[in-house]
Amino acid sequence: xxxxxxxxxxxxxxxxxxxxxxxxxxxxxxxxxxxxxxxxxxxxxxxxxxxxxxxxxxxxxxxxxxxxxxxxxxxxxxxxxxxxxxxxxxxxxxxxxxxxxxxxxxxxxxxxxxxxxxxxxxxxxxxxxxxxxxxxxxxxxxxxxxxxxxxxxxxxxxxxxxxxxxxxxxxxxxxxxxxxxxxxxxxxxxxxxxxxxxxxxxxxxxxxxxxxxxxxxxxxxxxxxxxxxxxxxxxxxxxxxxxxxxxxxxxxxxxxxxxxxxxxxxxxxxxxxxxxxxxxxxxxxxxxxxxxxxxxxxxxxxxxxxxxxxxxxxxxxxxxxxxxxxxxxxxxxxxxxxxxxxxxxxxxxxxxxxxxxxxxxxxxxxxxxxxxxxxxxxxxxxxxxxxxxxxxxxxxxxxxxxxxxxxxxxxxxxxxxxxxxxxxxxxxxxxxxxxxxxxxxxxxxxxxxxxxxxxxxxxxxxxxxxxxxxxxxxxxxxxxxxxxxxxxxxxxxxxxxxxxxxxxxxxxxxxxxxxxxxxxxxxxxxxxxxxxxxxxxxxxxxxxxxxxxxxxxxxxxxxxxxxxxxxxxxxxxxxxxxxxxxxxxxxxxxxxxxxxxxxxxxxxxxxxxxxxxxxxxxxxxxxxxxxxxxxxxxxxxxxxxxxxxxxxxxxxxxxxxxxxxxxxxxxxxxxxxxxxxxxxxxxxxxxxxxxxxxxxxxxxxxxxxxxxxxxxxxxxxxxxxxxxxx
Ligand code: GDP
Ligand code: MG
Numbered sequence: 037x038x039x040x041x042x043x044x045x046x047x048x049x050x051x052x053x054x055x056x057x058x059x060x061x062x063x064x065x066x067x068x069x070x071x072x073x074x075x076x077x078x079x080x081x082x083x084x085x086x087x088x089x090x091x092x093x094x095x096x097x098x099x100x101x102x103x104x105x106x107x108x109x110x111x112x113x114x115x116x117x118x119x120x121x122x123x124x125x126x127x128x129x130x131x132x133x134x135x136x137x138x139x140x141x142x143x144x145x146x147x148x149x150x151x152x153x154x155x156x157x158x159x160x161x162x163x164x165x166x167x168x169x170x171x172x173x174x175x176x177x178x179x180x181x182x183x184x185x186x187x188x189x190x191x192x193x194x195x196x197x198x199x200x201x202x203x204x205x206x207x208x209x210x211x212x213x214x215x216x217x218x219x220x221x222x223x224x225x226x227x228x229x230x231x232x233x234x235x236x237x238x239x240x241x242x243x244x245x246x247x248x249x250x251x252x253x254x255x256x257x258x259x260x261x262x263x264x265x266x267x268x269x270x271x272x273x274x275x276x277x278x279x280x281x282x283x284x285x286x287x288x289x290x291x292x293x294x295x296x297x298x299x300x301x302x303x304x305x306x307x308x309x310x311x312x313x314x315x316x317x318x319x320x321x322x323x324x325x326x327x328x329x330x331x332x333x334x335x336x337x338x339x340x341x342x343x344x345x346x347x348x349x350x351x352x353x354x355x356x357x358x359x360x361x362x363x364x365x366x367x368x369x370x371x372x373x374x375x376x377x378x379x380x381x382x383x384x385x386x387x388x389x390x391x392x393x394x395x396x397x398x399x400x401x402x403x404x405x406x407x408x409x410x411x412x413x414x415x416x417x418x419x420x421x422x423x424x425x426x427x428x429x430x431x432x433x434x435x436x437x438x439x440x441x442x443x444x445x446x447x448x449x450x451x452x453x454x455x456x457x458x459x460x461x462x463x464x465x466x467x468x469x470x471x472x473x474x475x476x477x478x479x480x481x482x483x484x485x486x487x488x489x490x491x492x493x494x495x496x497x498x499x500x501x502x503x504x505x506x507x508x509x510x511x512x513x514x515x516x517x518x519x520x521x522x523x524x525x526x527x528x529x530x531x532x533x534x535x536x537x538x539x540x541x542x543x544x545x546x547x548x549x550x551x552x553x554x555x556x557x558x559x560x561x562x563x564x565x566x567x568x569x570x571x572x573x574x575x576x577x578x579x580x581x582x583x584x585x586x587x588x589x590x591x592x593x594x595x596x597x598x599x600x601x602x603x604x605x606x607x608x609x610x611x612x613x614x615x616x617x618x619x620x621x622x623x624x625x626x627x628x629x630x631x632x633x634x635x636x637x638x639x640x641x642x643x644x645x646x647x648x649x650x651x652x653x654x655x656x657x658x659x660x661x662x663x664x665x666x667x668x669x670x671x672x673x674x675x676x677x678x679x680x681x682x683x684x685x686x687x688x689x690x691x692x693x694x695x696x697x698x699x700x701x702x703x704x705x706x707x708x709x710x711x712x713x714x715x716x717x718x719x720x721x722x723x724x725x726x727x728x729x730x731x732x733x734x735x736x737x738x739x740x741x742x743x744x745x746x747x748x749x750x751x752x753x754x755x756x757x758x759x760x761x762x
Pocket of ligand 2: 054055097
């Protein structure tokens, strides 16, 4: 006897746990491909169960089956055309109301549907009590509780699916989603119109077809035309009459009225099956939302929170930053005394400690920033921020939801790009990933602080703010550009989920903060350490350099002449002379260091690439710094530290002073900041882009686009600035 074949499709909202359940059911026997003609992932797997051969298909996650997005069309077409034996609707039990919209639509399509109330654990922990028997009775659908990530309920799910496939279908489909009388009348009339013209040509459930025709569903109307030939026009005309009748009655499009009625129906189900222990919380949340998502005060409050976040990050972060800074200084001066003078000592102090140290001092800022972001997320405010930003994000052709990864991008682009996973549409995801790197991450901040601090004095804060703003503006422009060219597509209407507010748990805040900061620390131990070592090595070698002058004897000469003057001087004059002498010696040492840097391997590389950066006002040292910054943007600062020979004088403004005396102009500094803001994402970000878009192509595209944009913008700033300045 050959085993009986059954096809089971998994439908459900995004994040309802479909893929998890799919994996539970199929284990490793999966086939991953794309749905024909579109780049929506298709997963299939085969399992044997109780003498059946089951083919399980993971449908794209959708909130409804109106043909607005590719995902919805793919899921609906599959159910209509491939006619799976059973459709399991994976319902997020902790979010029953939202999930039921898709559920009612599946019921209307008249496929054999089974509800899996997944996330049963979350629902329980939130105190939600769902009356599964009532739900099953109201919709005449079998209901099974599951916990996907614990692999619970899978056995029952399969059993019920098989039982449903084997049951008498006509008995199952008694209950309907009911509409108001006028609509029900129109539905029966349309059913008759289709019936008169031989229902067999349209292979779908007749009530469903009638409803879709009343809703003016483009796909169904075109299928009618295609199947019924020349009488199709007539049919559609009759249906239009019914539509017009309803439009006249309700003063609104039938599809809108019917959607409203479906929600009414769902609200009714919720009243019946959901115990009200959570109702109070929901009410409190609604009241808070009256203020926080208010049309007038919502936005200012949001801006205030963002401002407070940055304020906290930088002002509170300054204290631990200073502690770490002194700790590092202490360590290197200790090592300077403890170790014998040799190349290893230089390597340790100037390479490793200076390099990693110049970056690790930003750890407190990053911890605070990520703490704030975790706070936004865990309280539920992040969803409101997304809601508020929705209108603005639509300028780019994205949803408010894409704003979350972008906001996180201010911390670090890597977790930000990972956060774009929550976006279900592939195009939205790719677009968000491509514009996130223009959100200036915390790694770029040290560069701005140094450059703006050196060249803009009291205006540094404003300049840095403008740089951030430039990043945001360019991400909007880029978004629009890509949306209308490479990633074309309308943004599908979408239900913005507003979970109830919650008092965050310290533990989970800490975990969220730590998870993301860990990436920063890993970068420290990996890319940045290696980058610093490479930079130091290239600048320390070759060891022996033939200098253009004999610096040692020059120093000796200077000292001799000052000592000669000191013999005849008074004590007061002596100390003045001593100071002058120190300065002169220092100047010679600096120019020796500068010559050595110029003749090192690093210097030679810098000279080669200098022509590329000359038009944007950056000299060879800056060029090398930018080159190394590709590993991680923080390295720009440490490379500048090494190359501008700033380690000669141990004060905290050393690098700033060295930059000013190197002949860099403030316009050039501004151009450099712009370049650092925009040019290619760091290694870690690139690998995240590669991973999340699953494509080398987008990664390479991101490198070329951002670097080109950076150069052009920096060029405009530098040349434009010079013209205005001159
Ligand atoms: P999909 O978008 O519907 O494919 O959802 P996924 O299968 O990717 O699941 C989304 C997230 O929910 C994952 O992190 C899962 O581990 C988690 N998840 C799935 N089922 C359950 C469940 O029953 N309980 C809980 N607590 N988490 C679940
Ligand atoms: Mg999935």
